[in-house]
Amino acid sequence: MNIKPTVLDFAILGLIQDNSLSGYAIRKMFEETALGSYSSSPGTIYPALKRLQKGGLVEKISQIDSAKSSFKITQQGLLILKSWFLKPIEKVDVEKKINELLLRFGFMESLIDKQQRIHFLISFQEELIKYISELETYYKSEGFKMPLHGKLAFQYGIESNKTTLKWCKKSILQLT
Amino acid sequence: MNIKPTVLDFAILGLIQDNSLSGYAIRKMFEETALGSYSSSPGTIYPALKRLQKGGLVEKISQIDSAKSSFKITQQGLLILKSWFLKPIEKVDVEKKINELLLRFGFMESLIDKQQRIHFLISFQEELIKYISELETYYKSEGFKMPLHGKLAFQYGIESNKTTLKWCKKSILQLT
DNA sequence: TCGCACATGTAACGTGTTACATGATTCA
DNA sequence: TGAATCATGTAACACGTTACATGTGCGA
Structure with missing residues (x-):
């Protein structure tokens, strides 16, 4: 994939690396936990998720019973995340x-x-x-x-x- | 003026508050002194100067002898800069x-x-x-x-x- | 039933990044 | 003479911000 994820993208990937989360849950994470100082506005998170989806780094898991959906990191996403972790420090x-x-x-x-x-x-x-x-x-x-x-x-x-x-x-x- | 200067704009205003500087000199200041971590690329500085000029916060001083020009903060610019300094901390x-x-x-x-x-x-x-x-x-x-x-x-x-x-x-x- | 939190999105806008482009001056 | 630095700009692009829009479900 020839996309360079932004820091925000990586933050999202980091958040969902073990547990899939809904877009809203991700927003709340950014809002409540002072993790990094990254934006939690819908205009930031939802486009970012769409981006990550298009790049194949996350997939949308739709629930059967409701309209809610959650996002799961893909194998690709895990690889990209890992290589971000291991990137040499300059x-x-x-x-x-x-x-x-x-x-x-x-x-x-x-x-x-x-x-x-x-x-x-x-x-x-x-x-x-x-x-x-x-x-x-x-x-x-x-x-x-x-x-x-x-x-x-x-x-x-x-x-x-x-x-x-x-x-x-x-x-x-x-x-x- | 109904423009909200960016942090970069304020940094430029701060730099030229006493001495007028050329666009290039401003770029060098951002590049060399680790002042803040603000960009020094031409694609950032020159548009910012144009912006500040249009907003009436700086004026371009053209030298007679050469093509070089420098930027001087205006009275307006000084006022805006002051009010930024005095803005209550939240x-x-x-x-x-x-x-x-x-x-x-x-x-x-x-x-x-x-x-x-x-x-x-x-x-x-x-x-x-x-x-x-x-x-x-x-x-x-x-x-x-x-x-x-x-x-x-x-x-x-x-x-x-x-x-x-x-x-x-x-x-x-x-x-x- | 009123309002709040949940939940997901879109659209306009401005800004910074990157890359490209051009020309003058200085110095080896 | 060629390279580096001085010096100023433009254009495409992507991202984040702000504001708008819509609908659900729950508890007071």
């Missing part, structure tokens, strides 16, 4: 897509074996360490030029990445 | 728009007096405290049901908000 991911990395991690437990999940975290960790040292180097050379608010905002970036790094380390320990 | 902002809050903070220094900037941080802090306690309450009641990765991902959410809170406190001290 610089740009830690720079701009931390949420997506967390989403990947949050959903990978049952489809990926422990060793590879640990590898995910280690690789995450490595990219974070590189990125943090880049930020600190930049701050050392340019920080003094920045106005107060610029400095503080920049420091926020460093702090928040350090927190992510700590979380990585803790999670690696939890898994081993 | 729940949804801390839930899903931390980056936007940081962007607002990072750019507000020269246009907003110190008292109001501190008020921004205090209000930010208050919303964070509420949100963190919501997350912790949820975790206490639902956490035990979550699979390991779910727990860890959820904990990440809590940790990262706590880091933001710490940053808030530190920044309030820095400003006072």
Whole structure:
């Protein structure tokens, strides 16, 4: 299939990887659990499901007794989901897509074996360490030029990445 | 003006609030400084500038000697930018728009007096405290049901908000 | 029976992404 | 002279947002 699922698509696939859900149930999941910060509006979810269906990643299961239907992930969908989990972590991911990395991690437990999940975290960790040292180097050379608010905002970036790094380390320990 | 600028629009306005810049210079700013994680592609920046121009928030200053031109924020633009800085902080902002809050903070220094900037941080802090306690309450009641990765991902959410809170406190001290 | 939550969708719209296109200037 | 960077743009496309639309079932 030559479609690239969006992050939202992957979030849906992640949600229904074990249990089929109705469109409405999926919406509620996005609305109530603060999972990621993904949209739950009908204008987002239903078109996404249609998309995934057309791409062969999910199939619609119609109930006999009622008009309700639910969506089940296909074999294809599972493969695509797995390859998303295992995609190598790049610089740009830690720079701009931390949420997506967390989403990947949050959903990978049952489809990926422990060793590879640990590898995910280690690789995450490595990219974070590189990125943090880049930020600190930049701050050392340019920080003094920045106005107060610029400095503080920049420091926020460093702090928040350090927190992510700590979380990585803790999670690696939890898994081993 | 009945246009709602996007976050990117505001980021551009913030960048040119003191110094006029060319479209290319703006692109480079987004590309090189990791300011926010906003796009720097020509297909994003130039249409945005055209948009802002049409809305009367920036004006194009053409150089006499060359074909180069730069963009200057208008009085209107300054007003709109200010009102963005001063917009009350809501729940949804801390839930899903931390980056936007940081962007607002990072750019507000020269246009907003110190008292109001501190008020921004205090209000930010208050919303964070509420949100963190919501997350912790949820975790206490639902956490035990979550699979390991779910727990860890959820904990990440809590940790990262706590880091933001710490940053808030530190920044309030820095400003006072 | 009134209103709310359940449940599924469509249509218009704007924006960002990607890819393409063009030309000037600088430097090796 | 050729490559890289400066510099500005356009066009197709897909996605998410917002608003609209419709109907069911349940409990007060």
